[in-house]
Amino acid sequence: MSPVKVFGHPMLTNVARVLLFLEEVGAEYELVPVDFVAGEHKRPQHVQLNPFAKMPGFQDGESLHIKSRAIAKYILRKYGGTAGLDLLGENSGIEELAMVDVWTEVEAQQYYPAISPVVFECIIIPFIIPGGGAAPNQTVVDESLERLRGVLGIYEARLEKSRYLAGDSISFADLNHIPFTFYFMTTPYAKVFDEYPKVKAWWEMLMARPAVQRVCKHMPTEFKLRARTRCLCTPRGCVPCRAGDDPTQEKRPPSRGWVIICPSTSSIPFQFQQHEESACASARASPDSLL
């Protein structure tokens, strides 16, 4: 039995990040499912692992860790050496190490805020409307794409000078782009990357990595509707879809707040049943924690 346990679902971006680095270094690990639909991440057993009631939880023997980026660094430091990987640049000089830090921060503070609203508008928000009737907020999408193009333009210039973001070797910074960009590439706006040939080639290099492919196969690329078995929970209440509801008929929840989604094509699918409204409060999850 491996001492390393990851608690969560592999479709969630923060869980995928941790799995990605475990796969990169070739560490053995055990994935322990957390049924977030049933609210298991908010129960004492999980909160003991992660006081913020977020996923993933992470255990390495007696040692508990939280925050996916911090866990990823821990994995690289503890297990990366035997794999001959220096993704953090810590075996290089101060300048090389600084470049990994810079592009890791750029991903978190420039790239993610630009790309994530498109994914929310095109995948998550339409998905949470039973019947799939919600159109993306085109203003939000357009503004985010404009911002994303600005970021990708800077990436393009950077990737004309080096093979990867922090230099000619792949680093922690590059791989942190995987989870959310993977979902962006399932939206109608994936072709934005075609405008930036160096960025596109960089992305294809990342996706060609066996470790990346092993992790991404657990991330759904289609979010089909299951209106008959789905229940929308928001802070203002719950809009359960009853058996016999017409799945083509739109049924709006009272707000775009907390929701449960059910990915129908995940290779480790979460199926969940209709439940009473009173059961929803403990079961709700946020879009942020889902993707």
Next chain:
Amino acid sequence: MSPVKVFGHPMLTNVARVLLFLEEVGAEYELVPVDFVAGEHKRPQHVQLNPFAKMPGFQDGESLHIKSRAIAKYILRKYGGTAGLDLLGENSGIEELAMVDVWTEVEAQQYYPAISPVVFECIIIPFIIPGGGAAPNQTVVDESLERLRGVLGIYEARLEKSRYLAGDSISFADLNHIPFTFYFMTTPYAKVFDEYPKVKAWWEMLMARPAVQRVCKHMPTEFKLRARTRCLCTPRGCVPCRAGDDPTQEKRPPSRGWVIICPSTSSIPFQFQQHEESACASARASPDSLL
């Protein structure tokens, strides 16, 4: 002349973060003012330093760096050794280093999103309304305070076990809380910290540090109105305040978007003059980049 140059204004949180770590390690540096009111951060001279047109820019001899957290780590690695500081925990074991990473991520992803809306609602948004007539959105404030209390409760439990967040020694994680918490403490909700005695004591320990005091003296604690010389710029246009405007009369900008603010009590004050609407587009700054 020092090889280290910081380009920006010390009231901005990201500039303050960099100055804080320079002061902690006792490195010599030169602060080069960037007149963001005049849009200097968007001009080619600054964009050469920082392609994202953000502050600070940072130069160490021939080496250029961006992203305040990455710059701070670079400073600690390059200059921290001579000061006998190991704020990143890199001279400790993997577990200790991981704790610094964990609490650094917690600050960025749990603490900042909880505390920052209160600062925006109580300081920045009211300030941008000439005449100071805008009331904070109490729903946003209350929700953020509830979220902040949840985070502070976890901090309290943590600080019952160790003197600082990552252990019994001060670290990078603790000091990253300084810039935004400093501004929160100027709001009417500063007393929330009184509910968490360990957190309050921790904050007072941080504020007692000479390096922290040297940096914070350049951060304003009052944002007085200067309606007669202020100009509000938003993405939708510009609402200049004319000489002779009644400063007690509220004048709403067309949106709560991009604005210029003028801190009247900064010890390195930015005074700016009325200007024509056509001059505003290049001069606008965002609240995010300001505090």
